[in-house]
Amino acid sequence: MLLQHHTILTKKGVNKSLKLNSGKPMTIWIDYDAVDMIVNVKLAPLGHPKPSKHLLAKRFNLSTLFLDSMYVGFSSSTSLFTSSQYILGWSWNQSGKAQDLDPSKLPLLPRFKPRKIKLSLSQLIFLVLLSVLLLLLLLISGAVWFLWRKKYEEVLEPWEKKHAPQRFSYKDLYAATRGFRNSELLGVGGFRKVYKGVLSSTGDQVAVKRVSHDSKQGIREFVAEISSMRRLRHRNLVQLLGYCRRKGELLLVYDYMPNGSLDEFLFNQAERSNLCWSSRFKIIKGVASALLYLHEEWEQVVLHRDVKASNVLLDADMNARLGDFGLARLYDHNLDPRTTHVGGTIGYMAPEVSKTLKPTTNTDVFAYGMFLLEVSCGRRPVGKHFHYEVEEFLSDWVCDCWKKGEILKTTDPKMKGDYQEEEVELVLKLGLLCLNPKPEERPRMRQVVQFLNGSVALPDIPSEYDIQSHSFFGEGWVASGSSELPLPSSSGIVSFGIMSSSNSVLHYGR
Numbered sequence: 001m002l003l004q005h006h007t008i009l010t011k012k013g014v015n016k017s018l019k020l021n022s023g024k025p026m027t028i029w030i031d032y033d034a035v036d037m038i039v040n041v042k043l044a045p046l047g048h049p050k051p052s053k054h055l056l057a058k059r060f061n062l063s064t065l066f067l068d069s070m071y072v073g074f075s076s077s078t079s080l081f082t083s084s085q086y087i088l089g090w091s092w093n094q095s096g097k098a099q100d101l102d103p104s105k106l107p108l109l110p111r112f113k114p115r116k117i118k119l120s121l122s123q124l125i126f127l128v129l130l131s132v133l134l135l136l137l138l139l140i141s142g143a144v145w146f147l148w149r150k151k152y153e154e155v156l157e158p159w160e161k162k163h164a165p166q167r168f169s170y171k172d173l174y175a176a177t178r179g180f181r182n183s184e185l186l187g188v189g190g191f192r193k194v195y196k197g198v199l200s201s202t203g204d205q206v207a208v209k210r211v212s213h214d215s216k217q218g219i220r221e222f223v224a225e226i227s228s229m230r231r232l233r234h235r236n237l238v239q240l241l242g243y244c245r246r247k248g249e250l251l252l253v254y255d256y257m258p259n260g261s262l263d264e265f266l267f268n269q270a271e272r273s274n275l276c277w278s279s280r281f282k283i284i285k286g287v288a289s290a291l292l293y294l295h296e297e298w299e300q301v302v303l304h305r306d307v308k309a310s311n312v313l314l315d316a317d318m319n320a321r322l323g324d325f326g327l328a329r330l331y332d333h334n335l336d337p338r339t340t341h342v343g344g345t346i347g348y349m350a351p352e353v354s355k356t357l358k359p360t361t362n363t364d365v366f367a368y369g370m371f372l373l374e375v376s377c378g379r380r381p382v383g384k385h386f387h388y389e390v391e392e393f394l395s396d397w398v399c400d401c402w403k404k405g406e407i408l409k410t411t412d413p414k415m416k417g418d419y420q421e422e423e424v425e426l427v428l429k430l431g432l433l434c435l436n437p438k439p440e441e442r443p444r445m446r447q448v449v450q451f452l453n454g455s456v457a458l459p460d461i462p463s464e465y466d467i468q469s470h471s472f473f474g475e476g477w478v479a480s481g482s483s484e485l486p487l488p489s490s491s492g493i494v495s496f497g498i499m500s501s502s503n504s505v506l507h508y509g510r
Contacts, residue, residue, distance in 0.1 A: 018043065021083060025109065027101070028055075037061045047103045086110070154246055166230050166242040168253055173208050173244055175200055180210070187261070189310075196256060205256035206241060212249060226252070229325050232298060236290035238313055238323030257321055259314035266309055266378050266412075277419035279318055280375050284427060285452045286320030287312055291368060292445040295361045300330045303359050307367035308348050309374050329359065347381030347394075352439050362439035368448070369434025373398055376427050378412030395435055398428060426451065426458055433458075 018026070025046040032039050041056035072092065076085040088106040091098040119127070154170050176197030177184050186194040192211045199206060230240045244251040262283060265275045287307070294302035304325065311324040327344065344353065350366035353359060370381050373394050381394045398410045407428050408421060430451055436442045443451070450456040 018045065021081065023109075025088060025103075025106070032062060034063075046106075154244060166226070168242050168244045168251070170244050170246060170251070172199065172201070173197065173251055173253070176206065177208055180208075205258075207254045207256045209252040209254065210249060211252065229302070229330070232294075232302070234290055234293045236286040236320055236322060237293070238321040240325065254323060255321075257313035257323075258316050259318060261310050262312040262314060262320070262375070263309040265314070266375065267380070274414055277415055277424065281420075281423055281427070282318070283312065283314070283320040284372060284375055285449070287322055287368070287371065288445060288449050288452055290320070290322040291364060292449050295364065295445050300332055301361065303329045303331075303361065304364055304367075305329065305344050305359050306348070307364055307371055308345055309371060312371075350439060351437055360439065361444070362442050365434050365442045365445060365448070366439070368445070369431045369442075370395070372427050372431030372434065373410075376412065376424060376431070377410045378414055395432070399432060402428070402432065430458060 020026070027044050027046050027048070027050075029042045029050055030039070031042075037059055039056070039058050039060050039062070040054050042051050042053070043055045044051050074087055074090075078085075086109060088109075089101045091101060093099070174180065176199050177195040178197075180193075180195055184195045184197065186196050186207060188194075192209055195208045195210070197206050197208050198204070226240065226243050230242065232240070238257065239255040241253040241255065243253065291304065291307070294304060302325075304322065305327040306324060307322070311322065313321045313323050315321055344359075344363075344367070348367040348370050350363040353363055374380065377394060377398065379394050383392070383394075398407065401407050401410050407425060410428065411417075411419065411424055430443075430448065434442055434448070447456065451458045
């Protein structure tokens, strides 16, 4: 029987608790009544009188255990605890009361000093090395954890919670692009790289664009516009699926276009770049339809601001998909755009942008006009032509050939004359019309689509013009200061400003 606690009644009638493991000396009385065969055990601190309350009382016949000759001894048990038990003194009487012990004559309890452990030199070195090793492991584990966290760390501010459905985790995009390996790289340009990826959750192929950005410059508005543009739905637009933001970096997730960008077909010397005219005309009309949707048919006006062949992607069926909305801006219908930040690509920027610093739908039309010449001629807006060493403007060259009545000579030699002359001439003249230096005299995209679909005939544009006044001799078909594009007059004479080297955007301070 294990007893750890006991209480005794003091002279003042107060119960006092005794702890057997307190380390203080105790007196224990063990009495046996041979008549009633009862064993009584009582306990009190050393020096206290014998208590009246029993610690233990049990009926037991000890006569069955005693022998004629026996030894008396003591034993103890400490259960789960480690302790030392000492007998400082004892007295015995076989019949009657045993002699009381004199506490002053009892020995003192021994004092234990902590045992000093002496280590050998080899043991000491082993402990030091073990401590250093554990410390290094702890530091390495902390560094690995920190780098792992840093690897997938994102920037997520409270105001971005409302855009959560449009947000991808960086960990998912990292896994989709196989760690942004160079083998998955689709293209590089400026401060951005585009990677091919496969989302593990859906198995869909995506294009992930990594764009460097300064988080202090309007990132909240930019993310809001990304979320708005995610709602754009048109068969000729690259679908923006969502985004992810890290410190100094923005990741945009788009639908993957297996045939890449249009400029690879136009300017790549491989056989893959032999794009027939019917495919080019289909692409031209597709991009026009996309711009019409952005300018007039969506809930807000969307300015793309970077229309060019490299931003036109081709799906599996060679349908045009206008993409790269990195410079796009949104504003409500019947309102002026608020941005005053000049953006775009040299050669596609309208001349008025360098003066007003405000892009409009007319500036997108200007870029589309250069895009028409680019696709039809297979040449970039500015570059060396054939054996000439001097760089030449594509618009100047087309304009000069048009004045000479040789506009079809500007077509891409790769087509080898296999095209519809009426369609090619329509596209080239429409491109020049969209490149009018006066923004108010450029057609709107709805009118461009009508010309391309043949629902409205493009007026016959005469080659005689006054380059200084940017107008034709005779009656005009565009009213001054008006952006409306009525049907041609009976005389067929129009007012038209031609984009030339003397009034190009490169000569307007860009």
